[in-house]
Amino acid sequence: MSYLTALESLKHNLLCPPFTIVNPLVQGFNFKTSSSSVKYFQRRPLFACQQNRRFSSRQHLQIIAERERDELAKKNGFDLTQFQLDKIRNFSIVAHIDHGKSTLADRLLEFTGTIQRGLNQPQYLDKLQVERQRGITVKAQTTSMIYKQSNQSHQNIDNQDNPAFLLNLIDTPGHVDFSYEVSRSLAACQGVLLVVDATQGIQAQTVANFYLASECNLAIIPVINKIDLPTADPDNVKEQLASIFDLDLSEAILTSAKTGEGLEKVLEAIVERIPPPCGKTDSPLRMLLFDSFFHEYKKVICYVAVVDGVLRKGDRIVSAATGKGYEVSDVGIMHPEFKPTACLLTGQVGYVVCGMYSTQEARVGDTLYKRQSTIEPLPGFQPAKHMVFSGLYPADGTGMSELEHAIEKLTCNDPSVCVEIESSAALGRGFRCGFLGLLHMDVFHQRLQQEYGVHVHNTIPTVPYMFEFEDGSKVEMHMCTDRYKDKKLKAIWEPMVIAKIILPSEYVGPVITLCFEREGEQLQFSFITSKQALLRYRLPLREIVVDFYDVLKTITSGYAIFMYEEAEHQLSDLIKLDAFLNNQKVDVLATIVHKSRAQTVGDSMLEMLKKYINRSQDNSIQILEAITGRVVSTQRVPAAPLERKGVKKQLRQIRSVNIPREAFLERMKLS
Numbered sequence: 001m002s003y004l005t006a007l008e009s010l011k012h013n014l015l016c017p018p019f020t021i022v023n024p025l026v027q028g029f030n031f032k033t034s035s036s037s038v039k040y041f042q043r044r045p046l047f048a049c050q051q052n053r054r055f056s057s058r059q060h061l062q063i064i065a066e067r068e069r070d071e072l073a074k075k076n077g078f079d080l081t082q083f084q085l086d087k088i089r090n091f092s093i094v095a096h097i098d099h100g101k102s103t104l105a106d107r108l109l110e111f112t113g114t115i116q117r118g119l120n121q122p123q124y125l126d127k128l129q130v131e132r133q134r135g136i137t138v139k140a141q142t143t144s145m146i147y148k149q150s151n152q153s154h155q156n157i158d159n160q161d162n163p164a165f166l167l168n169l170i171d172t173p174g175h176v177d178f179s180y181e182v183s184r185s186l187a188a189c190q191g192v193l194l195v196v197d198a199t200q201g202i203q204a205q206t207v208a209n210f211y212l213a214s215e216c217n218l219a220i221i222p223v224i225n226k227i228d229l230p231t232a233d234p235d236n237v238k239e240q241l242a243s244i245f246d247l248d249l250s251e252a253i254l255t256s257a258k259t260g261e262g263l264e265k266v267l268e269a270i271v272e273r274i275p276p277p278c279g280k281t282d283s284p285l286r287m288l289l290f291d292s293f294f295h296e297y298k299k300v301i302c303y304v305a306v307v308d309g310v311l312r313k314g315d316r317i318v319s320a321a322t323g324k325g326y327e328v329s330d331v332g333i334m335h336p337e338f339k340p341t342a343c344l345l346t347g348q349v350g351y352v353v354c355g356m357y358s359t360q361e362a363r364v365g366d367t368l369y370k371r372q373s374t375i376e377p378l379p380g381f382q383p384a385k386h387m388v389f390s391g392l393y394p395a396d397g398t399g400m401s402e403l404e405h406a407i408e409k410l411t412c413n414d415p416s417v418c419v420e421i422e423s424s425a426a427l428g429r430g431f432r433c434g435f436l437g438l439l440h441m442d443v444f445h446q447r448l449q450q451e452y453g454v455h456v457h458n459t460i461p462t463v464p465y466m467f468e469f470e471d472g473s474k475v476e477m478h479m480c481t482d483r484y485k486d487k488k489l490k491a492i493w494e495p496m497v498i499a500k501i502i503l504p505s506e507y508v509g510p511v512i513t514l515c516f517e518r519e520g521e522q523l524q525f526s527f528i529t530s531k532q533a534l535l536r537y538r539l540p541l542r543e544i545v546v547d548f549y550d551v552l553k554t555i556t557s558g559y560a561i562f563m564y565e566e567a568e569h570q571l572s573d574l575i576k577l578d579a580f581l582n583n584q585k586v587d588v589l590a591t592i593v594h595k596s597r598a599q600t601v602g603d604s605m606l607e608m609l610k611k612y613i614n615r616s617q618d619n620s621i622q623i624l625e626a627i628t629g630r631v632v633s634t635q636r637v638p639a640a641p642l643e644r645k646g647v648k649k650q651l652r653q654i655r656s657v658n659i660p661r662e663a664f665l666e667r668m669k670l671s
């Protein structure tokens with residue numbers, strides 16, 4: 001574990017009163033510790049401590065801290081039993097990217113006294129370093145708040161004295177690449193706040209999230225945010241909500257997450273319009289595992305929604321997916337950090353620690369239930385649909401097993417990534433991973449480095465092609481492997497999407513040109529209103545995943561709404577280019593390109609290889625079209641003395657030809 005990771009873990013999970021972070025060297029602390037921990041502190045002077053206490057190691061500190069935290073929780077007695085079903089509301093905040101979800105979530109946490117903070121603090125629920133650096137949410141976060149209605153607002157509901165409600169909020173990401181986080185979160189909710197930026201109006205993910213929530217039969221509360229901005233046009237947004245979603249205009253709540261305007265109305269609407277969960281309190285326990293993450297000491301921590309029954313610390317539970325049994329060692333809610341409770345009741349959302357060690361055990365969508373009871377498992381989740389695949393190989397001193405552990409832990413927190421082992425003659429052993437998009441892939445790499453300190457080389461991302469062989473069989477492939485070298489390739493089919501673009505009429509011309517350039521086939525062109533047009537196109541996925549949306553946003557000044565759904569694979573003019581060194585095929589150099597670009601890509605690959613190839617003997621390089629065997633490009637590299645001494649060490653020997661690692665990395669940038 002890196003020092004920074006340890007520190008973050010301490011900050012988030014360990015440091016509750018009476019612990020503080022101190023710098024013992026700067027503050028002159030006299031640590032009477034074992035010699036190894038003295039060394040530890042000297043190398044890493046920042047550490048957690050409690051005055052007048054001694055800790056012989058980090059583990060010792062951890063154990064003491066956890067024991068004290070549990071004692072504290074018992075003393076404070078966080079009692080969830082007061083929140084029976086009718087006093088619970090579970091909801092997600094959903095929106096298009098940057099419409100203000102996380103800011104609104106922060107304000108709600110402040111309003112309910114769940115967090116106290118000053119101005120200009122980073123967003124509380126965007127906890128990951130990558131989120132703070134990029135300014136976007138990539139991970140759904142769950143937090144509970146206790147909301148007491150004011151006398152005035154409460155008079156409309158019932159006649160008890162100021163009842164308290166347990167509100168479970170899930171803040172979700174807005175970018176389409178993280179939509180799997182949204183769909184899983186919705187499974188733990190009965191309603192959503194659909195936030196729309198008052199200056200931008202309805203956008204692609206507003207539409208996608210609206211339909212996701214509707215499909216789950218959730219109550220939808222439209223919230224028009226950023227009304228403090230001079231360009232805000234809430235009336236226009238209300239009209240859009242009515243025309244596109246058929247929502248009642250009076251349902252929309254106007255807010256400014258910046259100034260705090262409208263917050264109480266939002267909380268009242270949550271209590272009044274979102275139904276309480278409808279589980280059975282006296283049935284056997286059934287809970288949905290909807291998220292998880294890996295904790296250095298406790299191992300997997302599961303986020304669960306209790307659908308029926310009650311979960312208590314010490315209960316023995318079973319996973320419906322694996323049949324394995326566990327004992328619950330800790331249970332609680334996020335308020336706003338881990339708050340142990342004695343139990344979780346029907347309808348409540350919280351965390352469970354039960355000794356699971358990996359993603360093989362903690363499967364999102366799984367049903368957990370009590371041993372010796374018979375239950376019907378919950379429906380679970382649709383598997384994630386991977387749009388791009390890329391190889392990850394250890395780099396810069398990272399070992400294969402280190403990378404494997406890091407990927408295992410990270411996929412526990414991001415189950416939308418699929419992983420399988422692959423090996424390449426050029427890069428050694430690595431992993432082939434599937435992602436929901438390029439941003440998702442980028443964020444995954446960054447998290448590997450920042451949260452687990454591992455370094456990776458990634459291969460060029462590809463979409464999943466379908467290879468058809470002469471014997472009639474078809475196989476989906478996301479790398480140019482030689483696994484099926486005994487079969488004769490007949491054709492390549494590529495994944496397609498049906499794209500729907502809603503845009504102001506004045507931008508129709510440039511968007512039609514863009515779709516044409518990206519090999520799109522027009523399916524529909526119509527006008528929704530006199531000012532808004534609708535275009536539908538069938539497009540190759542490979543053209544979408546790279547930069548289509550960015551270009552579309554630029555040419556329409558950000559006004560186009562873009563959505564797409566999967567379509568069937570299509571037989572395409574694609575060809576596989578194989579590279580031959582001294583008449584022998586080198587699988588890691590193979591690539592798939594459109595026929596029209598075969599010559600250009602073949603030539604540049606050859607030039608690049610020539611630059612790097614070992615000239616100690618006569619070598620020939622050829623790029624061939626795999627199906628027809630047509631030679632696209634060919635070169636001879638004549639023998640010459642090695643230019644650099646010692647270069648041999650860095651070379652990979654393939655088919656008796658030495659190729660340096662950087663050649664493969666450069667090759668990845670081509671095509």
Ligand SMILES: Nc1nc2c(ncn2[C@@H]2O[C@H](COP(=O)(O)OP(=O)(O)OP(=O)(O)O)[C@@H](O)[C@H]2O)c(=O)[nH]1
Nearest residue numbers: 097098099100101102103136137174226256257258
């Ligand atoms: N003026 C103004 N700015 C706001 C308001 N709400 C959010 N913002 C700003 O809008 C930007 C995006 O806000 P976020 O809360 O990060 O948006 P988000 O929807 O959570 O973004 P993602 O999670 O990345 O999709 C930030 O710069 C916020 O400070 C508001 O009511 N008024």
